Amino acid sequence: MKPIITIIYLMLSFFAAWDSAKADIIINEVMSNEPGSQRNFEWIELYNNSDSSKILTYYSLNIEGDAFVFPEQSIGAREYFVVCRKLFSSDGTAGFESYWGDADSVWGDSESENYKIYQYSGMSLKNDSGTVTLFYTSAVKSIFKWTEGGADGVSWERFTPTSSAIAESTDPKGGTPGRINSITPGQYDLALVSAIFELSNGITKCDFTVVNVGLSAVVGADLRLYHDDNRDTAVTLGDLINITNLPDFSPGDTFHILENLQFEGIYPSILVQLSPDDRSYNNMELSTVPGRDFPPIVINEFLADPESPLKTEWMELNNRSDSTINLQGWLVGDSNGLSPITAQKYLIKAGEYIVLCEDSANFRNFYSNNDIPLLEISSWVGLNNDGDVARLIDSIGYTADRFDYETAYGENFTWGRGEEAGRENSWGRSVVAGGTPGSENEVYYEAVSEKIKVITEPNPFSPRRDSEMRITFSVPPGDNLAMRVYDLQGRIIKTMLDRIPAMDGSISWNGKADDGYPLPPGIYILYLEISGAGQYKQTVVIAP
Numbered sequence: 001m002k003p004i005i006t007i008i009y010l011m012l013s014f015f016a017a018w019d020s021a022k023a024d025i026i027i028n029e030v031m032s033n034e035p036g037s038q039r040n041f042e043w044i045e046l047y048n049n050s051d052s053s054k055i056l057t058y059y060s061l062n063i064e065g066d067a068f069v070f071p072e073q074s075i076g077a078r079e080y081f082v083v084c085r086k087l088f089s090s091d092g093t094a095g096f097e098s099y100w101g102d103a104d105s106v107w108g109d110s111e112s113e114n115y116k117i118y119q120y121s122g123m124s125l126k127n128d129s130g131t132v133t134l135f136y137t138s139a140v141k142s143i144f145k146w147t148e149g150g151a152d153g154v155s156w157e158r159f160t161p162t163s164s165a166i167a168e169s170t171d172p173k174g175g176t177p178g179r180i181n182s183i184t185p186g187q188y189d190l191a192l193v194s195a196i197f198e199l200s201n202g203i204t205k206c207d208f209t210v211v212n213v214g215l216s217a218v219v220g221a222d223l224r225l226y227h228d229d230n231r232d233t234a235v236t237l238g239d240l241i242n243i244t245n246l247p248d249f250s251p252g253d254t255f256h257i258l259e260n261l262q263f264e265g266i267y268p269s270i271l272v273q274l275s276p277d278d279r280s281y282n283n284m285e286l287s288t289v290p291g292r293d294f295p296p297i298v299i300n301e302f303l304a305d306p307e308s309p310l311k312t313e314w315m316e317l318n319n320r321s322d323s324t325i326n327l328q329g330w331l332v333g334d335s336n337g338l339s340p341i342t343a344q345k346y347l348i349k350a351g352e353y354i355v356l357c358e359d360s361a362n363f364r365n366f367y368s369n370n371d372i373p374l375l376e377i378s379s380w381v382g383l384n385n386d387g388d389v390a391r392l393i394d395s396i397g398y399t400a401d402r403f404d405y406e407t408a409y410g411e412n413f414t415w416g417r418g419e420e421a422g423r424e425n426s427w428g429r430s431v432v433a434g435g436t437p438g439s440e441n442e443v444y445y446e447a448v449s450e451k452i453k454v455i456t457e458p459n460p461f462s463p464r465r466d467s468e469m470r471i472t473f474s475v476p477p478g479d480n481l482a483m484r485v486y487d488l489q490g491r492i493i494k495t496m497l498d499r500i501p502a503m504d505g506s507i508s509w510n511g512k513a514d515d516g517y518p519l520p521p522g523i524y525i526l527y528l529e530i531s532g533a534g535q536y537k538q539t540v541v542i543a544p
Contacts, residue, residue: 035153186278189214296321305408329395372438444503460541
């Protein structure tokens with residue numbers, strides 16, 4: 001997203017000769033703090049702020065005490081002229097034309113090269129402070145002075161040709177050689193200063209801020225959204241998603257646009273574009289936004305309070321999308337901090353699980369399944385036992401998932417997300433101590449029903465044919481939930497649950513008794529009881 005840009009102007013005191021320069025050639029822009037160590041990218045831009053052509057032979061530049069005399073060239077009315085340290089790339093070093101032109105080692109053969117330029121290899125500009133002076137014979141015509149380094153690879157621009165104020169360029173490329181300065185107000189100039197996207201229940205909330213930074217009112221403009229899958233900003237009407245007609249804008253007006261839209265996919269590329277005006281670079285924003293199928297990765301299970309012999313916290317992620325996702329750049333943590341999952345490329349395929357942990361050796365010592373994909377986080381952010389937030393942030397910076405919990409369960413029980421249909425956004429306690437890292441969760445949920453409800457399927461069931469019976473139950477809140485199977489003589493032959501807090505969930509039964517032996521075909525009684533909240537009986541049949 002694009003931050004709102006605040007321009008800080010450095011007010012300068014110039015000589016009295018400034019008045020005579022207002023309708024003459026001026027020093028308009030200076031690239032003194034070249035990107036990185038690319039000193040060849042230094043340059044100075046002149047602008048003819050008059051209605052007549054000027055012969056440059058009579059002008060000279062004083063660059064940090066070094067005199068530069070112009071060749072026999074002229075600069076037309078309202079035209080630009082650039083003096084650069086190196087024009088073309090050679091010897092493995094980049095030149096002005098390779099970055100500000102079309103990089104074909106020829107100047108003047110493209111639209112971006114429609115101004116005159118001259119190479120002066122003796123140019124040397126200071127980053128932190130400096131002065132460049134333009135003379136006409138011996139008279140001072142223009143002075144350009146900067147008193148700080150500014151951002152790396154960003155030029156200093158004059159606010160207007162008749163102003164003594166300069167500021168850093170706000171152009172995305174770092175400067176505007178041969179063009180109107182980025183900080184100079186245009187006549188008609190709407191700016192898209194922010195584009196914010198947030199997903200909620202499959203709908204992307206879009207919040208755009210548009211400001212009239214020009215000198216005149218703007219009437220009849222609109223804001224358009226396009227699909228831009230190849231991210232080249234070359235869109236057609238077939239890519240159009242939405243049009244919002246904007247109100248009339250007076251200079252300085254700000255307008256917020258709120259739209260709720262559904263974008264297909266996980267990470268669609270969306271181009272936000274204002275109507276054309278005098279300055280194009282601040283009219284658009286290309287964003288990767290959360291679509292209908294976001295997030296691809298979710299937090300699926302976590303252990304916040306490990307007890308001996310399990311000596312490590314862990315968190316399980318699940319790729320619930322149909323795509324392979326790279327976890328490089330993703331972050332995981334709690335309410336107080338986040339840690340990178342991996343600095344390297346790590347692909348998690350559709351449907352796969354991965355466990356993130358504080359100590360991989362302790363994790364492997366406790367769990368017998370060594371096939372569980374496991375990543376040890378070098379700077380693990382601990383999850384609090386008395387309530388916290390488990391967070392997952394994607395590589396773009398969107399919150400992929402978060403779960404707020406009031407307490408850890410203790411006794412090595414985990415918090416787990418439901419994976420059965422209708423329970424995908426429900427959380428509860430793992431059925432077994434230690435949870436189910438690397439595989440589908442078995443979870444008990446908070447009891448909220450008004451009465452006991454039980455579904456057994458299949459019933460009758462054949463251990464030989466069906467393997468097991470699935471018992472799904474919901475119960476009222478209470479204490480000491482018990483679930484047992486009795487034979488017709490009233491003997492307890494299988495204890496499913498015994499004296500646990502009332503919870504909803506499901507449990508599988510393979511038709512065996514507590515001693516592990518298969519029960520003979522016949523009729524049995526499934527019995528549920530919650531202290532003070534009721535009881536339930538149902539016949540279940542084991543078939544041959």
